[in-house]
Amino acid sequence: MNTALRITVFATALAATFGTAYGVGNAVGTITPQQKGGHTMHHGTSGGHDDMASMPGMTGTPGMRHDAEPGGLEISKDGYTLALNTSQVPAGEKTELSFSVVRDDTGRKVTAYEREHGKELHFIVASRDLTVYRHLHPARAADGTWSTSVDLPRAGGYRVFADFAPKGGESLTLGADLAVAGRYEPTAPPAHSTTAKVDGYEVRLDGTPVAGEPSTLNLTVTKDGRPVRNLQPYLGAYGHLVALRSGDLAYLHVHPTGEPGDGTTTPGPKVSFMVTTPTAGAYRLFFDFQHEGKVRTAAFTVHAGGTTGTHGTGAGEH
Template sequence: MHTGLRITVFAAALAATFGTAYGLGSGLGEVAPESDRAPRAHERGHDPAQQGHDPAQGGHESAPPGGLHASEGGYTLALRTPTIEAGRGDRLRFAIVENTTGRTVTAYEREHSKELHLIVASRDLTVFRHLHPVRAADGTWSAPVELPEATGYRVFADFTPRGGDGLTLGADLTATGRERPARTWAPGRTARVDGYEVTLRGALSAGRPSELRLEVAKDGRPVRDLEPYLEAYGHLVALRSGDLAYLHVHPNGEPGDGSTRPGPEISFTATAPSAGTYRLFLDFRHAGVVRTAAFTVTAGAEASGPGTPRPGATANHGH
């Protein structure tokens, strides 16, 4: 995840929900064929504006989805904990393995203060977690996780091996236990999270960059003192419904750049790789707590507005 805006296409299984956070979901997508070529930085779903292009000029091809494969670019995400029990705390363990040597990777480039960013999302995109795993000396990563629903999940590892290209790899995770009924979603441009209201303005477009603006309010008043979280005032993850293709979008501007204000608005530039339904998860920090607001949007020529869950849908804690 690089500074500024970029989308790492969230996906298969936001993506974590991050502190105390809430996730709120819905279906469509196509799995790309396996590729062993390491994608360049601009191919990981990052916005082309971060590569020196002007989004206003158009003409950009959307980046291929990320997170659709466990093995890509010469590396494999080896999930050592493929099954956990829903409703019980457990430790998720995994490693990044170099395919040619079979060695576990122990050296990474730091991006947004972390060597690796880990996202866990349910297949129906109603549960989202942004986790902060710890790496042991032998290269094994682990993080505590508690998943509330007995269903299928997708794990995403977003990282850059030292001296290599950035990658997002994905693997399936199963939570066992009693299954819960399916949920439905209704349109809406405001997500309510722990007393906060986050309003989404703008529309997600397929194949071309567009601006998304998210405004944070508390008790009806704009929040003008957002706190930096992972070197930004907000982090946005988009997952395509169906195949969970992964996009990670960073905001336009960053704390301390002399022009970016700490709220109430956080601006992002995003490009959807295809038409379809996406879940957007915004992580923001205020009063020392990280919260997550979630929306459902449709990218395409006739884009509909974002969505919020119907009454009865359960918000999920995550960080």
């Protein structure tokens, strides 16, 4: 079967797969002793950032917007375009992927960015079936070209998200499609569970999102049956949560309530998030946390505004 046909078969299978919604999710969870010196900047919700700036003790950052749109559904928005230089990569091989953010009015690549959560740009890659997820931090060349290596295990359709704020501008998330060539084999949805396990850790999720309303989700991390009370700051926080809506992969990037060094937030075993899902439906959640010097990702599925069911898996390591 040639590559074009394999991708076509994938797309057909994918459409059938997402005709069925996922149920409620599971989590990763327990937190450890607080480490000082961390700092978290809180995004507005435009472009896929859930806004914490209005909460007590929280402060906004330059260029943040405060509406509640999901991000990543458009390749061009607010005068900027995501130009993906690499549109196809092979499955199961380490490959260099490059892209740039271009100003629509001048056609020039953006070379100046606000630093958010310690980085100028966050880059997410997710498979359309939501079984593969990568949170990457590419390097930028002087001319504005970004590049990163990526190794995607399975063939099929993927979506990439560039999460950034241009210097003096507002936070924005742009998305583009990426094809991964190879033999496509359909993957069954994750098994029902209230917990997610990854690399010897277990994370439990408590709470159910309600569409259009702020909802508290608590993730508790344990290892070998013991609460993890010494989580380490990762990008200025004890955890990060990315939510992707099943079907169109609308993107939300959520940061926890509180931050390392604020005098009240402990490093575990619980990390809390205030999440506002834009619509009812199934969402795949990816929770990044760092412990013993390594970042891990736990994944689970929730259904906003409906009957709760759970599917939890470890989604990999950074």
